[in-house]
Amino acid sequence: MIKKLDWYIIKKFLGTFFFAIIILAVISCVIDYSEKVDDFVKHKAPFLAVLNYFKNFMPYIVSLLYPLFIFIASIFFTSKLAYKSEIIAILASGVSFQRFLRPYIIGSAFLGVMALLCSHWIVPAANKQRLNFEDLYVHEHVNTADRNVHLRLTPGLYVYMQNYDYNANRGYRFSAEKIDGILLKEKVMAETASYDSVKKQWHLYNVTTRTNDGLHEQLKYATEMTQAYAFTPKDLKVNDDIMQAMTTPQLLDHIELLKTRGAETLNFYYVELHKRTSQAFAGFILTMIGACIASRKIRGGSGFHLALGIVISAVYIMLMQFSTTFSTKAGLNPLIAVWIPNILAGILAFYLYRKQIK
Template identity: 60%
Template sequence: MKKLDRYIVGKFLTTFFFAIMILAVISCVIDYSEKVDNIVSKKAPLGVVVNYYKNFVPHITALLFPLFIFIATIFFTSKMAYKSEIIAILSSGVSFRRFLRPYVIGGGFLCLVSLVANHWIIPVANKQRIDFENTYINDANFRYAANDMHLGIAKGTYVYLQNFNFTNYMGNRFCVERIEGTLLKEKIMAEYAIYDTVKKTWELHNVMIRTNDSLHEKLVKLPMMEVKYPFSPRDLNKGDAIKEALTTPQLVAYLEAEQLRGQENLNTYLIEKERRTSQPFAGFVLTMIGACIASRKIRGGSGFHLALGIALSAIYIMFQQISNTFATKASLEPLIAVWIPNVIFGVVAYVLYRRQLR
């Protein structure tokens, strides 16, 4: 690295980490003001609260990483342009391509750090953060699920519960269906079911068993039967937060297990897996866009550059939300969905770069 590279990379990283530090402090203050009543009423120890915010900072930082690297790039580059530093650099014979080298170095470094953090470090922090919220913030570790619950426990085998009480491990309107192709081979219905935590079995009460071999149908009624199914009440309580608390190898293993069970609606988990890789590259692409936009000295100065940066950030978030919605609601491939904003903004970055070379 030459002196020019060290100068720009130093400004880049300093501005980025300063912006992230301010974001972290503001976010912690806002979050604490929202949770202080629960923390005081449940008498959370000071050390546990400090550990929670130690894990909260990586979570909020990762959430807004691409946007803050973009704003940081625009801010310090615009300051350099306003002071005519960039004009002096380019007038000395340095090409614009050479001028972008420290941005590539700085953006690449932050991209690598974010990539490692997204896959292994932040999920571990999220697990501790979620455990704290379940213990001291949420009303209970488990919830009374009044809504209908569906769970695939094997290929072609599905469980339905109208509701389940995690206090006494009892659920109402229990139903298990075994389907082969389009044929419903067996359907077990129980008025209520109780999970035995010692035997790890389910006690079904007031049972009706309907079997069908496509030619004959049979109906059997039993007052009670005990069955061992490959799922427990904990599987019924898995919310969307679980995807944030699994490292990527654990998330891959979880997806494989759920697909083996026959679970079909896994797009939110697949989006999370792909997002961990696409997000750092979004930061790199936005770094190039920020450098191309803010390197020209224009009327309006840094204020105009920052306003333009915030507008582009809003457009990026809009594209991200639209593509994610198509993935979860319209069966768009999650890999394509998470990379669409990067591809679009990558094209924008290339067009801006070519304009700077003219």
């Protein structure tokens, strides 16, 4: 049962966390506004649209720094309890250190469940509106796609586009290859191509079609041809930000689509997928570390505890950056890369816990 002591610590914990995170969100909004105000004026962004943008920006920044601030909050209020000798009184009354940690576990579990729901569904929905706003009123409009784009539409169908001009709705040096094993059965080459968004078809111009059945080969020429290929001009532009705007079910579907197309950036998407879960558990682990560190009354007081907490937070963030970089650039398994900082932090938490109960 949750007793008065538990409610007292839980209220202190959650109150400190929400106060710190709200202050951070407001400061972040002010900084972001100062950086983008020129773009808002330049693109004549409506006032209500700007307000809606910052409404969606706050969940993004809160989710990004959630582990850091749950850690700082646990250290800050626990250090205050220790400075006022409240923890000494609690332990002297016969309460074990394990029992003392119960409200921390309850509070961090509550925040962890909230973090899971937000990171998998709520934050991506907010990011979708935020990114749409930035595309309209902040970023310069994209006129051309990436150059030399290769896509695998099915296991036996590959397409290539040298470049695509969005303003003219025209692509150049298009080719589509049908491959059966090691046999190139058909290759369609067109000087230019345009996309019909109504009929969802591609119009090819100055087309050369090469067919091969293993024994005979034919070449056919046509001034124009219409084909239905399972991709659109938007697929020719690599935009890794879109994964932030996808709920987890949508992200899983998109990963399957990228697998079919033979994309080389799958680890970016897997890192995003696993990070959404690992951050919630990171908050729990860092809360335990914060409680163990700050529960002792020392001469340096809260200042020393906070300084130590900031150092540990910096090391944790650095480990996360290193591990995710190894995953996206060096091929390290994304699941391992995302959980390495949590595993190391968990070992530290267990060591500090064992040291405290002794």
